[in-house]
Each structure stands twice: as structure tokens, then as C-alpha cells.
Amino acid sequence: MNRSLQTLFVFALFTLGVLAADTPVTFESPADRERYDTLLEELRCLVCQNQSLSDSHAELAQDLRDQVYAMIMDGKDNAAIADFMVARYGDFVLYKPPVKSSTWLLWFGPLLMLVLALAVVAIFARGRIQDPQPLSDEERRRVQSLIKSDLGQRK
Amino acid sequence: MIPEIGHFMLALALAVACLQAVIPLVGATRGYSNWVAFASPAARVQFLLVLAAFLTLVHAFLTNDFSVAYVAHNSNSALPAAYRLSAVWGAHEGSLLLWILILCGWTFAVTVFDKGLPPKFAAIVVSVLGIVSVGFLSFLLFTSNPFDRLIPALADGGDLNPLLQDPGLIIHPPMLYLGYVGSSVAFAFAIAALIQGRITAQAARWIRPWAIATWIFLTLGIALGSWWAYYELGWGGWWFWDPVENASFMPWLLGTALIHSLAVTEKRGSFKNWTVLLALATFALSLLGTFLVRSGVLTSVHAFATDPGRGVFVLALLGGVIGGSLILYAWRGPSTFAGGNYEPVSREVFLLLNSALLAVATATVLLGTLYPLAHEALGLGKISVGPPYFNVVFSAVMLPLMAFLGIGQFSRWKSDSLIRLRKNLVYPLSATIAAAFVAVIMLGGQKTIAAGVGLGFGFWVVITTLLGIRERCQGRQHPWFTLFNLPRAFVGQCIAHLGFACTVIGVVVASFYSVDEHQRLAPGESTELAGYEFHFVNLRTYSGPNYRATQGNFELRRDGKFIATLKPEKRLYHVRNMPMTEAGISPGFTRDLYVSLGEPLDDGAWSVRLYFKPFVRWIWLGAILMACGGFIAMFDPRLRSPAVARTEAVADTSSAER
Amino acid sequence: MRYVIPLGAFIVLVAFLAIGLGLDPRYVPSPLIDKPLPNFELPELGTRHSRITTADLAGKPRLLNVWASWCVACRVEHPLLLDLAKSGKAAIVGLNYKDAHDDALAWLKQHGDPYERTVFDEHGSLGLDLGVYGVPETFVIDRHGVIRYKQVGPITDGALASVIMPMLEQLAGDK
Numbered sequence: 001m002n003r004s005l006q007t008l009f010v011f012a013l014f015t016l017g018v019l020a021a022d023t024p025v026t027f028e029s030p031a032d033r034e035r036y037d038t039l040l041e042e043l044r045c046l047v048c049q050n051q052s053l054s055d056s057h058a059e060l061a062q063d064l065r066d067q068v069y070a071m072i073m074d075g076k077d078n079a080a081i082a083d084f085m086v087a088r089y090g091d092f093v094l095y096k097p098p099v100k101s102s103t104w105l106l107w108f109g110p111l112l113m114l115v116l117a118l119a120v121v122a123i124f125a126r127g128r129i130q131d132p133q134p135l136s137d138e139e140r141r142r143v144q145s146l147i148k149s150d151l152g153q154r155k
Numbered sequence: 156m157i158p159e160i161g162h163f164m165l166a167l168a169l170a171v172a173c174l175q176a177v178i179p180l181v182g183a184t185r186g187y188s189n190w191v192a193f194a195s196p197a198a199r200v201q202f203l204l205v206l207a208a209f210l211t212l213v214h215a216f217l218t219n220d221f222s223v224a225y226v227a228h229n230s231n232s233a234l235p236a237a238y239r240l241s242a243v244w245g246a247h248e249g250s251l252l253l254w255i256l257i258l259c260g261w262t263f264a265v266t267v268f269d270k271g272l273p274p275k276f277a278a279i280v281v282s283v284l285g286i287v288s289v290g291f292l293s294f295l296l297f298t299s300n301p302f303d304r305l306i307p308a309l310a311d312g313g314d315l316n317p318l319l320q321d322p323g324l325i326i327h328p329p330m331l332y333l334g335y336v337g338s339s340v341a342f343a344f345a346i347a348a349l350i351q352g353r354i355t356a357q358a359a360r361w362i363r364p365w366a367i368a369t370w371i372f373l374t375l376g377i378a379l380g381s382w383w384a385y386y387e388l389g390w391g392g393w394w395f396w397d398p399v400e401n402a403s404f405m406p407w408l409l410g411t412a413l414i415h416s417l418a419v420t421e422k423r424g425s426f427k428n429w430t431v432l433l434a435l436a437t438f439a440l441s442l443l444g445t446f447l448v449r450s451g452v453l454t455s456v457h458a459f460a461t462d463p464g465r466g467v468f469v470l471a472l473l474g475g476v477i478g479g480s481l482i483l484y485a486w487r488g489p490s491t492f493a494g495g496n497y498e499p500v501s502r503e504v505f506l507l508l509n510s511a512l513l514a515v516a517t518a519t520v521l522l523g524t525l526y527p528l529a530h531e532a533l534g535l536g537k538i539s540v541g542p543p544y545f546n547v548v549f550s551a552v553m554l555p556l557m558a559f560l561g562i563g564q565f566s567r568w569k570s571d572s573l574i575r576l577r578k579n580l581v582y583p584l585s586a587t588i589a590a591a592f593v594a595v596i597m598l599g600g601q602k603t604i605a606a607g608v609g610l611g612f613g614f615w616v617v618i619t620t621l622l623g624i625r626e627r628c629q630g631r632q633h634p635w636f637t638l639f640n641l642p643r644a645f646v647g648q649c650i651a652h653l654g655f656a657c658t659v660i661g662v663v664v665a666s667f668y669s670v671d672e673h674q675r676l677a678p679g680e681s682t683e684l685a686g687y688e689f690h691f692v693n694l695r696t697y698s699g700p701n702y703r704a705t706q707g708n709f710e711l712r713r714d715g716k717f718i719a720t721l722k723p724e725k726r727l728y729h730v731r732n733m734p735m736t737e738a739g740i741s742p743g744f745t746r747d748l749y750v751s752l753g754e755p756l757d758d759g760a761w762s763v764r765l766y767f768k769p770f771v772r773w774i775w776l777g778a779i780l781m782a783c784g785g786f787i788a789m790f791d792p793r794l795r796s797p798a799v800a801r802t803e804a805v806a807d808t809s810s811a812e813r
Numbered sequence: 814m815r816y817v818i819p820l821g822a823f824i825v826l827v828a829f830l831a832i833g834l835g836l837d838p839r840y841v842p843s844p845l846i847d848k849p850l851p852n853f854e855l856p857e858l859g860t861r862h863s864r865i866t867t868a869d870l871a872g873k874p875r876l877l878n879v880w881a882s883w884c885v886a887c888r889v890e891h892p893l894l895l896d897l898a899k900s901g902k903a904a905i906v907g908l909n910y911k912d913a914h915d916d917a918l919a920w921l922k923q924h925g926d927p928y929e930r931t932v933f934d935e936h937g938s939l940g941l942d943l944g945v946y947g948v949p950e951t952f953v954i955d956r957h958g959v960i961r962y963k964q965v966g967p968i969t970d971g972a973l974a975s976v977i978m979p980m981l982e983q984l985a986g987d988k
Contacts (some may be wrong), residue, residue: 131775
């Protein structure tokens, strides 16, 4: 897509998005409310530059918020709601990436790195005591002269 | 005419930078002392030229010269003067010029404060900084010229993005850039040390003040950004793990590791190669950040609107500078002299652990930030990695770090024993657990485990720091006397660690115990949140210099007693036709109350968001403490004692000759 | 030996970043490729009682074009759609997304109507089920009602020539 068309496309996304209705919603139980808040933070706004459904002003975000609300009122659980979104928008819509073979490195990598780092430190800590190499005569003489000159300065 | 002068100054600066990059370097390696002496004047001339160019751009903004394309796109005649100044760095070209100005500024500073450095070493440092400058000036002049003319000129400009029309924009980017760019100084020192093959304890002593100074600016810059987002965006959030935020956080993490590793190298001569690698990597992350923000590779609210062509240039710059430095490292690293010895249980090992864990934390953030890109590049589809991932994984890495911080700051150099540590730390550990327990109960008893753990680690750092001070004061002198005469490096360290704990505690409490409500409220109505009463008095509209505002008037009460008036606003900026919210905040040491206006609803009522944010200010207070700690530590006279320098110089020459 | 590790890691990093420069970070691929159209039943634009259902979109390969009267970019691709419809090279069904009925009709009157029929999706429910996140978007649907391709943004000449037309021809040949 060339640049100007891309800009027009983006513009089209935003012209309607600017003044989305922002009606507060009510829940029967605080648990539902918490689920709603958490889900909105974990779902991504598709048209924005990296914002969650919770933060976004875009109209599509409002539509999706309404959808999440409707599904919670309907008694659907979090997994069902996430699946609904993924079926339509792909994994991109989840801020918490699913754990599947292509994301193992992402989820387990930090733990692996942690273990690796601790192991490396343990190796370095263990093998660090070395017997100092004995000085040669020439070096011994140099040490003496350094000590003498240093003592002279200190006074 | 004046913008053309600015453009010409930049071209001259590029020429000077080329000379600065080559002549002193050749002079230092070949021994031509007058070539070596070229470094300082070249750096100073370059700084003056870039400063002149920058001032012409500022002039163009202040005089509303809309024939300059950059001014036309980012300013407006109705824009208040202060924002016309900050609009200079409001978009890609201008902020890049600011970057270069700050780079030249740091180089200038190096030439001013180089008393204790051998001239050849200093010359190489300046040359390396010159190479970086050549790269960035080329990038600016060939792809991102801020002085391009717009013909025909616009009658009036496109205005600065309303999100940026705020005092925060005036200081946050310059502060952040001071930190970002400052990492180039430690980088240059590391390169100079590698080139000369003299990675020594003394070199570490030279680098340390620069590394700490950089770190201070980065700490403040990031904290400012977080605070700004909090009060400006209207959602009460203060960190989003956005790629650009991560791009500034990673150099900070590694910069912290660098400071601590330098301490070991400086005192004991150990970990030299690791310290050098940290210095290289910190700057590499800084360049990576520049790439991420300006190439369009990742989506971010912070990213500048730019194109992949520029991205290619920056990637080439990144590849060349860092690739070259890592080749140098691979070549010279093996021949570095081994440093001091230490036992398996010693302060050195704890500091090594600290470095390693901070490096893991940095790698974790890098992994999460770039994983979507790699995933897509490998054809595996598009995924998103956001706060739910980072919050979990990053916190998990931070916990062992804090644990070892507590033990480590208590441990002895070279040789310590687990028995001694255990004996001294058993009571603090119990005290920590008790304190965490009590705190969680006082805060309301919910979310006990997660909050308790987080608070516990924060308290652990505080208690062990205080204990370390007490142990230090036990000696022959009277404890109070010792307390007031502690070495600055130690005082700085304690304050910085306490600041870190303060931030952690703020993060934990604000994250777990915030309460918010989203309600419809009409003027005249009241509502309640967390024991506070919010009374929506009335609404008024007014016109600002370049916007039209609807302002709500809220009265905040507790138990009937009046506390404050909050005035959240909803603004519409004329030129870009863009709405903005300004939150109404009642700040406090232990809590913030926050009101933000949403949209007007059908019947005269408004959709209103209310937030109760306990301890949120501790997050930024902790950052200020960390910066103070760094500042105090920087001026420790032991870092620049001439007698020590002289002795070391002699010892170093003799050891280098071996 | 271990001193080469940082360099190696860095080269891998740069390679990924270089590939990344060629990708579009805002493009969201559709998970609905090779899946059947979602079930829907919505009013037809321009009529009072007629409804369109999923079944109406099967039978032959079609383009389903998402548009709206408030969408500026739609005007850019519209001449192309008119051409396609007039020359008979493609059958196009419109999906009027989150629009006002009269505005939509007026827009078609002004700019021309290339659509066999147009679905009137006032609240965007079908759009949501299709994973629409911007306007315009175009889907290629085969004779069995299965989605085969999604064009995000206006149809460019390049996309038409290299992807959409060949696909339509191939689908026309399929049984």
C-alpha cells in the first residue's frame, strides 16, 4: 500500500473514532466488574498505536468494549471471551500472548536466562582463587623501588 | 536566510566531526602529539556550530517562520511561546537535532573535565564520540533536514500535537536525551580502553562519574515521562511497557548494572571485560531505542511518524557502530589482564549477581519488545506482547535481584562467610516478614500474597540498608560522628537503594490497591469513592489560546470536611480538531485523588472517571531519591585523588609493560 | 571464544530488525482465511423489507467490499470497483458498515453503484464477526461461501493484478 493511501486509510479509521460514546456500564457483582476491567486491559485496540481497549477512544474499541460487556452479562467466562476475539482478529488482539509452541521461548526464556545467569555466576565465583604467580627478580626489584618512592611521597 | 545559515552550520559541523573522528585517533595510535591536541578544539568548535544551528531553528519557531517545513508542521501562530520552544523537539527532525546538540555537549564536557586523563586516551574518547557524531549528523543532513523549506509557505502551521502541549514536554525529552546520549561517553571510554589495551581499575575510576551522571539523567527522564503520562493521559496509568518506554528503560537497567560493575572493577580490578561489555551494550541499547522510535518498525504512541528509508540509515548506523565495537571487544577481550581475587562468598560475587540479574531483566524486556517482530519475521503470524506479560515476567526477575541486593550491600569485599551473613540477617528477615504482614493488613487485607511479597522485598531493601549504615557506624569513633562523616559514595549508595525501595513500594501499593469508578454524573450530584466524597458542582466553558475547554468543578470532601477543588477539563484544540482531557488531581504523599471527564451524555450528565491512587507519588519520589543518591556518589573525592592517580599510573605502566 | 558471543547475538538482532523494516506493524492478518463466512441476516440497503443472508453470498466467487459514506479512502478505490463491475470481471457485494441509510444511498447515487446488492450493517455486527478493523476492506469469497483472501485498505492496481484477479479466475475454475 503506498504512503498516501495508507494515510487515507488510517484517516478513515480515525474520523469516526474521535468522539466515541463513553457510557459507563453497571454490573451486578464486583467480581464481574473486575473481570471486565481486567479483560479490557488484556485486549488490544486494533486501530490504535498500541493501546488497550481500556484506554482507547476509538469507535471500534467502544464496539469491542460493548461486546465484552454483553458477553460478561451473558455469563461467558474469560476464556470464551478471549476466544471470541481471537477468532475474529487473531492472536494480535491479546496483550497476554497465548502459550503455544511458537511462544515457548517468550514465556520460558526469562526463566531459562535466569537459571543460566545464576549458573554462570556460580562458575565464575567458584573458579576464582588463583595462586599468585611468583615474582621474578627483576619484578621484585621494581616493587621495592615503587614502595620506596611511594613512601617518599606520602611523607 | 537564517534557516539556511543553520543548515550551513550543520554542514560545517559534519566536516569538523569527520576531522574530529579521524585526526586525534590517528594521532593517539601513532604518537603525533599535535594531532592529539586537535581533539579538544575540534569538539568545542563542533559544539558551537551545532548550538548555532539549533538556535536558528529555535528562532524559526519563535518568529513563526512557516516557510520552514518543520515549523509549518509542528507549530502555529496561536501556540503559546513556551510550547513553540518545546515544539522544536516535538517531532523527528528537531528532536534529532537536539540529540546531536546534547552529544556535542557531552563531548564538550569531556574536553573540559579531562584533567586526570592521559592525553592520548582522552583524544581517542573524543574521536569515538566524533564518529558517533558523524553518523548522526549524516543521518540528519541526508534524510531528516529540519531546515527544509516549504514553498509556497503555509499561512499558518499545523500546530503541535495537543498531547505535547504541556510543561512536561519542555523537560522530559531533553532530560531523557541527556541520559540516552550520555551513555555514549562511557561507550567511548570503553572503546578507548579496548583500543589501547589498557582496561584497568584506573580506567574504571575515570568512567564512573560519567556513567553515574548519565544514569541520573536517565532516571529522572524516565520518571518524568511516567509522571507526565499519569497526569496527562487521563487514565491514571503510569507505565505501559510500550516499546518506546522499554527502549528507554533497557539502557537504564543496564546502566545500573554498569555503575555497580564499575564499582568492583575500580576497587578490586575484577570483572574488567564484563564492565567494558556493559558499557558497550548500554550505548547499543540507546542506539536501538533511537532505531525503534524513528524507523516505524514497531507501533507505539511515542513513535515519530517516519518512513523505513530512515530506518535503513539508522540500522546501518547501529550495525556499524556497535558491530565495530563488538569486533574490537572480541579481538581485545581475551588479552585483558585478570583482576583481583575473591572468594565464592564475597561482595564481588554479590555485585556480579546484581549485574547478571539486571542483564537478565534487560534481556527479558528486550525479548518481550522484539518478540512480535521476530515472530512475524519468521512467518509465524502476528502476536502482541503487552503489560500482562511484562508485569509478570519482569517482577519475577526483580525479586531475586532485590533479595541479593539486601544481602550484598551487607557483605564484605573479597572474603565473607555465609555464617556471618546468616547470623546478621536473620533478624532483619523476620522483621521484614512481620512488616509486610502488618502493611498488608493495614492496607485492607486483600490481595495479601502478591502485595505482601512485593512489599516484603521493598522492606527488605530498606531494612538491610539501614542495617548497613548502622554497621558502618560501629567503630572507634562515636556513631554520630561517623554518621556525619560517611564517605559520599556510601551515602549516595544508601540513598539510592532507599529510593529504589521507595519506588518498589509505590509500585506495589498503587498497582494492587488503586480503586476506580466510571459513572454518569450530572452537575449538582455527588458520588463516593474510597471514603472520599466527590461533589460535581458545575460546569463552565472557556477559550484558551488555541483551544476551547469545558471545565468541571468538583469539590472533594472527606467526612464532611472540605479538602480540595478539582477542575478536570475536556479541551478541543482548533487547528488539529483534536480533543484532549486534562485531569483534576488532588496530590498527596499517601494518596492521589483523580477525576477525569469523559463524554457528555444525553441528558446533561457526563461520563466521569474517578480514581483513588494510594502511594502513587512514591514511585517518582523514589526516582528522585535515586538521582540524589547518584549525584552524591558522583562527587566522592576518592574518585579523583591525584595521589592515588599518580601511584596507579606508575603501577599501571609497569603492569602494562608485562 | 566466549568473546564472540555478543557479536553473534548482535548480528542476529540486526537481521531481525532488517526484516522488520519490510513489514507493516499496523497490518493485522485475518484469522478467517479459509474459514466459512459467519452466519448473518441483515437488511438490504435501498429496500424496505428485503434481507440478505449468508447463503446469498454463495454460488459463485464474489468480492465482499466493506465501505461507508464517511470513509474518505473508499472514494479512492471506488472507480476501480465500478470498472470491475461494469466489465463483468468480478461480482461485488457491498457491506455498508456503521452508516446512516440515507447517507449511504446518497453516496452511491453520487459516486456510482458497483454492487449486486449491499448489506446494511448499521451497528457493525457483521463487521465485528468478519474482523473488520478499518474501512475499506475487501474479502474474496468462493462459491462455497468460504473466505479466501482479505484486502486491508483500498484495493490498489497492484493488489488487483497480482492477487485478486488471479484468485477470482482460479476460483471460477474450481468446482
